[in-house]
Structure formats: C-alpha cells, structure tokens
Amino acid sequence: xxxxxxxxxxxxxxxxxxxxxxxxxxxxxxxxxxxxxxxxxxxxxxxxxxxxxxxxxxxxxxxxxxxxxxxxxxxxxxxxxxxxxxxxxxxxxxxxxxxxxxxxxxxxxxxxxxxxxxxxxxxxxxxxxxxxxxxxxxxxxxxxxxxxxxxxxxxxxxxxxxxxxxxxxxxxxxxxxxxxxxxxxxxxxxxxxxxxxxxxxxxxxxxx
Numbered sequence: 001x002x003x004x005x006x007x008x009x010x011x012x013x014x015x016x017x018x019x020x021x022x023x024x025x026x027x028x029x030x031x032x033x034x035x036x037x038x039x040x041x042x043x044x045x046x047x048x049x050x051x052x053x054x055x056x057x058x059x060x061x062x063x064x065x066x067x068x069x070x071x072x073x074x075x076x077x078x079x080x081x082x083x084x085x086x087x088x089x090x091x092x093x094x095x096x097x098x099x100x101x102x103x104x105x106x107x108x109x110x111x112x113x114x115x116x117x118x119x120x121x122x123x124x125x126x127x128x129x130x131x132x133x134x135x136x137x138x139x140x141x142x143x144x145x146x147x148x149x150x151x152x153x154x155x156x157x158x159x160x161x162x163x164x165x166x167x168x169x170x171x172x173x174x175x176x177x178x179x180x181x182x183x184x185x186x187x188x189x190x191x192x193x194x195x196x197x198x199x200x201x202x203x204x205x206x207x208x
Contacts, residue, residue, distance in 0.1 A: 022054060022062045024130060026078030026092050030192050036068070036079040043115040044068050044079065058095040067094055071107035074098050075131070081192035082116065087152065088123040088196050089116050094130040097163070099137035109141045113148075122152030125199055127187065128159035136170035146175040153177055153207070155199050157185050177203055 036042040037049070047068065054062040058074050067076035074096040081090040091112070099105050113124070145154065156164070156178035164183070167173050181202055187195050 021058065021094075022064055024094060025064045026066050026094075027080055027127075027188065028066070029188070030081050033192065034081045036082070039082065041084070041115075041119045042079060042082070043070070043112050063094060070111040072098070072104045073102050075102075075104045075108075077108070077112060079112070079116075080127075082119075082121065083193065083196070084119060084121070086123075086193070086196065087120050088125065088200075089121045090125040090127065090192055090195065092127040092130075095132065097128075097131050097134045100135040103137065105137075105141040105145075109145055113145055117148050122149040123196070123200065124149070124152070124154045125157055125196060126154065126159075127157045128163065131159060131163055134163045134166040136166055136172065139170065139172050139175065142172050142175040153200075153203050155182060155203060157182050157187060157195075157199065159183070177206070 036044045037047045039045055050065050052065075054065055056063050056065070056067060056069055056076060058076075063076060067078055070077055072095070075098065076094050078092045079089060080092050082088070097104050116124075154176050156167075156176055159167075159178060161183070164173075164178055167176060167178070182199065185195075185198070190198065
C-alpha cells in the first residue's frame with residue numbers, strides 16, 4: 001500500500017498523519033517476478049517476514065515488517081527487482097537517510113550495494129518518495145559507489161525536493177543522477193524492466 005499522506009517537518013520532529021507509517025508497504029506488484037528473500041545472490045536471501053509482528057521503527061514509529069533492515073537506525077530498504085543479465089537493481093527506501101549520525105551510506109554500501117556489485121550490478125534505481133529527510137556527512141562512500149559502477153549509473157527517482165536540495169548542497173549530486181523527469185516518474189504503472197528502460201534512456205540522453 002502506497003501512502004501519500006505523511007508529512008514531516010524539516011527536522012523530522014512533528015508528524016501529521018492522513019495515514020499511518022506502519023501501513024506503508026514496499027511495492028509488491030513485482031513479487032511474482034522477483035523476491036529478494038528467494039534470490040541466493042541477494043543480501044536478504046532467506047529472510048522470513050511476518051504480517052503481524054512489527055519489529056523495526058523510524059524513531060518511535062513502527063514500520064511495516066516487509067521492509068528490510070541493513071544496519072541503520074532510521075532508514076530501511078526493499079530490493080524490488082534485480083536483473084543480473086541487464087545488470088540493474090531497483091531499491092525502494094523508507095525513513096530518514098542520516099549519514100551524519102548513523103553513517104547510513106556506509107551501511108548501505110557495505111551491506112547491500114557491494115553484494116549486488118559483486119554480482120555484476122552496475123546500474124541502480126533508488127526510489128525515495130518515502131525518504132523524509134537527508135542529513136549529510138562526507139561524500140567518500142558516494143564517490144566509492146560511483147567508482148564501483150564506472151560503466152553504469154545511480155539514479156534517484158521521486159525523492160522529495162528538500163531531500164534533493166541537501167544532496168546538492170553537499171555536492172553529492174556529482175555521483176547521483178536526479179531531477180527533471182526522474183522526480184515525477186509514475187513508476188508504479190510500469191513493470192520493472194520498463195522502469196529501467198525509461199530511466200536508462202533518459203540518462204543516456206543526459207550523459208550523451
């Protein structure tokens with residue numbers, strides 16, 4: 001279930017709900033095509049999920065148990081799709097991306113990205129409409145990720161404008177692709193390969 005009704009203030013303190021955070025599930029329409037828990041090359045291979053036991057939270061707010069913990073206190077991920085032949089992965093996120101306090105990019109890079117890169121993945125689609133805030137530290141892990149996918153790219157889809165502004169402020173946009181059509185892509189109407197093709201075609205025009 002996708003929920004458009006969550007609003008956070010700039011410091012992630014006051015929350016006004018038109019729906020509740022624990023109702024926000026990762027996109028599940030592609031499960032018949034890919035399931036990270038059944039992929040032996042996935043960092044989340046073998047994980048079991050409960051629909052009733054809520055274990056993880058963003059601060060004091062419980063999140064849906066289908067999201068995966070990769071070591072952050074406030075950010076969670078779901079690998080929605082991987083195509084090892086076309087060498088791309090689609091990841092969806094929820095929570096607060098906090099490099100300053102929790103070094104989330106290090107955790108993401110070490111626990112998720114590197115596992116996929118070792119399997120040949122060099123194109124990453126990151127979906128971030130449920131990432132409510134970003135707090136930067138240094139850019140070393142972004143640079144490392146960028147170098148790891150020298151023949152590929154990292155694209156951000158539907159991240160919120162104030163989050164993207166923080167990426168720009170700390171010059172992380174040198175390593176990540178976002179803006180324009182990527183910020184308003186109706187990706188849920190697409191299949192995973194259609195989404196990948198649209199993102200790749202756009203980036204090929206940009207990087208030309």
